Amino acid sequence: MLLSAREIRELADGAGLSPSKQRGQNFVVDPNTVRAIVERAGVEDGQVVLEVGPGLGSLTLGLLEAGADVVAIELDRGLAGLLPRTLASRGVGEDRLHLVHADALTVTELPQIPRARRAAADAPSADREREGRPTALVANLPYNVATPILLTMLERFASIERCLVMVQSEVVDRLIAQPGSRTYGAPSAKAAWYGDREWAGKISRRVFWPVPNVDSALVLLTRRQTPLGTETERRETFRVIDAAFAQRRKMLRAALAGWAGSSQRASGIIAAAGIDPTRRGETLTVHEFLAIARAVERGTDPETEPATDLEIDRGPGREAL
CATH class of the missing domain: 3.40.50.150 (Vaccinia Virus protein VP39)
Structure with a gap:
């Protein structure tokens, strides 16, 4: 045949x-x-x-x-x-x-x-x-x-x-x-x-x-028999991943500055996720990337502004595969 x-x-x-x-x-x-x-x-x-x-x-x-x-x-x-x-x-x-x-x-x-x-x-x-x-x-x-x-x-x-x-x-x-x-x-x-x-x-x-x-x-x-998170969480996690690896040699607080709006805000979000902001993206597991995405959803903001008011940069290519 x-x-x-x-x-x-x-x-x-x-x-x-x-x-x-x-x-x-x-x-x-x-x-x-x-x-x-x-x-x-x-x-x-x-x-x-x-x-x-x-x-x-x-x-x-x-x-x-x-x-x-x-x-x-x-x-x-x-x-x-x-x-x-x-x-x-x-x-x-x-x-x-x-x-x-x-x-x-x-x-x-x-x-x-x-x-x-x-x-x-x-x-x-x-x-x-x-x-x-x-x-x-x-x-x-x-x-x-x-x-x-x-x-x-x-x-x-x-x-x-x-x-x-x-x-x-x-x-x-x-x-x-x-x-x-x-x-x-x-x-x-x-x-x-x-x-x-x-x-x-x-x-x-x-x-x-x-x-x-x-x-x-x-x-x-x-x-996986059970997904790691919701579809909304997946999209946000993938944005975090894209931002982290766009500047893979930089510390997370710097690599995620554009995604979060500033380096200070990125540091607060990363720390709230239980992750050291000085780590590099190439050391994180997908579970840790998800934790960062969820920290945003929980309203983490070191500048005390409501999370729903954050202007998150989702510029061109942020969700590119």
């Missing part, structure tokens, strides 16, 4: 398509690698899986072979038009796939898979709330936007419990980094908001077409 390297090239040639460097397209052309990824992701029969950037369909076919229903988001018009025909030629029914032709960063709603809705008709009420919706993200993410896509999917689609994505090895290092390490940064802290992350395997360059000039690896993220 899976595509061989020769078949992938023939499909692309027949459709007049070639991988786009601008969009970070590197297609997996080794069936054994595809099956290994699907197995590592723990895909189950009847599960709904979200795939971003299905490309020519190598991983899509692997997910379908494992019995999953797939919601696939594809930006490239040519690839989006070719994928259904490729799956049909492999005998895959159209009820197993729902293709969304869009930029993944702009998608705010995902379709329900009809087959999964029928299968879940007799499921417990808690499961029926998620019927037909993706519970896993499994994807070979475009290299140039991998981290924003991962964090955006986790933010917008609460039904996703588990992510296994292929990205550049250095991106995996950043996503799984712990406070105090050289690679710890805003992506590390933001990913930690959602759950546990772990390195899940190295991918050989030779299984891609075209062969990339960087190493690739898998990162596994398992979502």
Whole structure:
């Protein structure tokens, strides 16, 4: 059922398509690698899986072979038009796939898979709330936007419990980094908001077409059963994270001055959160960033002004991923 390297090239040639460097397209052309990824992701029969950037369909076919229903988001018009025909030629029914032709960063709603809705008709009420919706993200993410896509999917689609994505090895290092390490940064802290992350395997360059000039690896993220905080708290925490790492070598009281309105106010908020204002952002856990965000909500203000009157600078890019 899976595509061989020769078949992938023939499909692309027949459709007049070639991988786009601008969009970070590197297609997996080794069936054994595809099956290994699907197995590592723990895909189950009847599960709904979200795939971003299905490309020519190598991983899509692997997910379908494992019995999953797939919601696939594809930006490239040519690839989006070719994928259904490729799956049909492999005998895959159209009820197993729902293709969304869009930029993944702009998608705010995902379709329900009809087959999964029928299968879940007799499921417990808690499961029926998620019927037909993706519970896993499994994807070979475009290299140039991998981290924003991962964090955006986790933010917008609460039904996703588990992510296994292929990205550049250095991106995996950043996503799984712990406070105090050289690679710890805003992506590390933001990913930690959602759950546990772990390195899940190295991918050989030779299984891609075209062969990339960087190493690739898998990162596994398992979502927390209970969120760290509310959506409002998440947004404020991410603003604190962005501000702290925008000037990562500065002490928190200086790095957060713009976010809080002044260095003095930042010091008061940080201290109220039980954190030393002379620490640097690269040493804080996501729980400590959350504590700072909550200190603002509690109305902490060293200048005795009501917290609701604070003019907090949320200038351009403060919530950039």
